[in-house]
Amino acid sequence: MRTFLIRRLVQNILLLLIISVIVYGILYLVPGGPFDQLNFGAVSAAAAAAQVKRLNELLGLDKPLHERYLSWLGRALTGDWGMSWTVAFGQPVSRLIESRLGNTLLLMGLSAVFSFLIAMPIGILSAVRPYSVWDYVITGFSFFGLSMPTFWFGVMMLIVFSVTLGWFPAGGAITPGKANDLGDRVRHLVLPVLVLSLVQVAGQSRFIRSSMLETLKQDFVRTARAKGVPWFRVVMTHALRNAILPVITLLGLEVPQLFGGAIITETIFTWPGMGRLFFEGISKNDWPLVQAITMMSAFLVVAGNLLADLCYAAVDPRIRYE
Helix, strand or coil, X not given: XXXXXXXXXXXXXXXXXXXXXXXXXXXXXXXXXXXXXXXXCCCCHHHHHHHHHHHHHHHCCXXXXXXXXXXXXXXXXXXXXXXXXXXXXXXXXXXXXHHHHHHHHHHHHHHHHHHHHHHHHHHHHHHHCCCCHHHHHHHHHHHHHHHCCHHHHHHHHHHHHHHHCCCCCCCCCXXXXXXXXXXHHHHHHHHHHHHHHHHHHXXXXXXXXXXXXXXXXXXXXXXXXXXXXXXXXXXXXXXXXXXXXXXXXXXXXXXHHHHHCCHHHHHHCCCCCHHHHHHXXXXXXXXXXXXXXXXXXXXXXXXXXXXXXXXXXXXCCCCCCX
């Protein structure tokens, strides 16, 4: 296990280093810059160019690309992601992320929990009773959820439950003046959590159904049934433990979403989270902010895959990392 961990850590560090080079290079090769949208009013073109040049020198953008990258990498390794250029000029990027991270963890965490708690039983039910009425209903729901655009579903939920019925707020995380009102926070969470959960359930339930169907056809399941083991115990103890391995991979890939948020859903519901912050950074050419969020997401992707590999050994005794 120790050798496996050391090898994977070295590989992951090299992978993250390569990702950082690619991300940094692509962003700084994009046409335009952080000051393209500045309005200098009646200032002459020469004076405006001089102002832009001074701002570029202030941010170190006048230096060669490799020098800027090495400087940024050295600061990033210490947790300093630089200053925001346009979203919150002069504010540390780490402070911006910290201000939005809690909202995203709350939204994405609740969505992940609810979607898994719903997808697991209906996926198992669909696999245990294939081609039954329940299976057709669940399959139809899954195809509907997979083919339904998130932005359309979110807008429809707003029109029905916020505009027409007035049951829930149309956006935001809290109502001004009610920061400590738990009920108000729950009402703001209902619609975005519902949209994210239903969309995730559609894919997860199909994944669980496919994995369970394959496992239920294995010889050890027939052997357990031949020995007189009750069917419920066969499904929940023998089959589920083996079918859960692909699901662990799926959950490992969802770890970055807890940090990165959902750009479309957060934008529709004006939820002040990481997804909306990332969208603002891209639309306003705030490259330090975009770099920080992208690299943190890449780190979580790598960490999620490593965590999934370790969970394999804990769930399946046949897997050993020697």
